Amino acid sequence: MTHSRFPAQLPDPAxxxxxxxxxSTAGESSVxxxxxxxxxxAQSQRLDSIESDALARAQAGDHQAFSELYSLHKRRIYxxxxxxxxxxxxxxxxxxxxxxxxxxxxxxxxxxxxxSTWLHRLAINVVLMQLRKKGLAVISLDEAMEPAxxxxxxxxxxxxxxxxxxxxxxxxxxxxxxxxxxGYRLIFVLHDIExxxxxxxxxxxxxxxxNSKSQxxxxxxxxxxxxxxxxxxxxxx
Amino acid sequence: xxxxxxxxxxxxxxxxxxxxxxxxxxIAIHPHILGCQRCSALLADLxxxxxxxxxxxxxxEPPDELWNHIESAIKxxxxxxxxx
Numbered sequence: 001m002t003h004s005r006f007p008a009q010l011p012d013p014a015x016x017x018x019x020x021x022x023x024s025t026a027g028e029s030s031v032x033x034x035x036x037x038x039x040x041x042a043q044s045q046r047l048d049s050i051e052s053d054a055l056a057r058a059q060a061g062d063h064q065a066f067s068e069l070y071s072l073h074k075r076r077i078y079x080x081x082x083x084x085x086x087x088x089x090x091x092x093x094x095x096x097x098x099x100x101x102x103x104x105x106x107x108x109x110x111x112x113x114x115x116s117t118w119l120h121r122l123a124i125n126v127v128l129m130q131l132r133k134k135g136l137a138v139i140s141l142d143e144a145m146e147p148a149x150x151x152x153x154x155x156x157x158x159x160x161x162x163x164x165x166x167x168x169x170x171x172x173x174x175x176x177x178x179x180x181x182x183g184y185r186l187i188f189v190l191h192d193i194e195x196x197x198x199x200x201x202x203x204x205x206x207x208x209x210x211n212s213k214s215q216x217x218x219x220x221x222x223x224x225x226x227x228x229x230x231x232x233x234x235x236x237x
Numbered sequence: 238x239x240x241x242x243x244x245x246x247x248x249x250x251x252x253x254x255x256x257x258x259x260x261x262x263x264i265a266i267h268p269h270i271l272g273c274q275r276c277s278a279l280l281a282d283l284x285x286x287x288x289x290x291x292x293x294x295x296x297x298e299p300p301d302e303l304w305n306h307i308e309s310a311i312k313x314x315x316x317x318x319x320x321x
């Protein structure tokens with residue numbers, strides 16, 4: 001399978017229909033600034049309120065408010081960039097570019113989706129453009145949905161004696177994540193590292209929730225293959 | 238689910254796995270898992286990977302000077318627009 005096709009740059013995240021707003025989904029946290037998971041509903045509401053206030057002021061041109069938005073979201077955007085490109089200098093450049101894009105486009109944010117989702121979408125576009133510039137072998141989201149040849153053949157994963165033994169070395173996982181095709185890596189980073197829900201990811205990447213689940217599953221299977229110390233075994237029950 | 242979950246083949250079960258995992262259901266008590274060591278091991282591995290991702294890759298702080306760079310870039314852009 002070649003990965004020459006680059007994930008198409010996503011359209012600008014501004015225009016969204018009210019139906020696309022995922023914030024009302026049960027169990028979803030729409031705004032998830034950098035702070036650790038909120039300890040209480042009240043705390044979460046307070047963060048939402050801080051963000052809404054800063055956002056409104058930033059949209060009106062308040063530079064201080066923009067810096068507040070940066071403070072709220074810098075860690076997650078930087079972490080996303082870092083996990084996608086694997087080195088700190090490049091991640092800093094990409095984070096800078098993502099926030100510059102935000103500065104240019106913030107007035108177009110209409111609140112149809114969560115701000116965090118919208119901002120991540122901007123950042124993802126920046127990251128994908130960078131990967132494209134570097135000519136890296138990346139996989140499109142569409143391509144990632146297509147099962148590879150061996151998967152079509154009805155491959156069964158794993159056997160009772162082939163397990164990860166319950167512990168994973170950080171370096172090994174880091175390497176395995178770096179070696180994932182970009183489409184898989186993106187979903188894995190967004191869901192398993194950043195903690196976004198599938199409906200948020202679907203909104204960010206313009207794909208279905210089912211696609212997000214499927215791609216995450218494939219990413220984890222690929223990681224498992226990379227991490228297993230035992231040879232692969234094929235088998236059908 | 239229309240099929241009898243206890244008689245699913247591994248391939249059939251694994252085809253459903255992304256949706257089952259994404260649904261948040263307790264798959265550990267799924268009839269196929271209860272009777273299949275292979276898929277049970279697979280599920281355990283996938284859960285281990287997901288848990289390790291959160292533990293091993295914390296959200297990290299960018300360097301403090303990054304904001305200064307962003308501010309400078311914004312100012313440059315504004316100046317350029319103002320000069321017009």
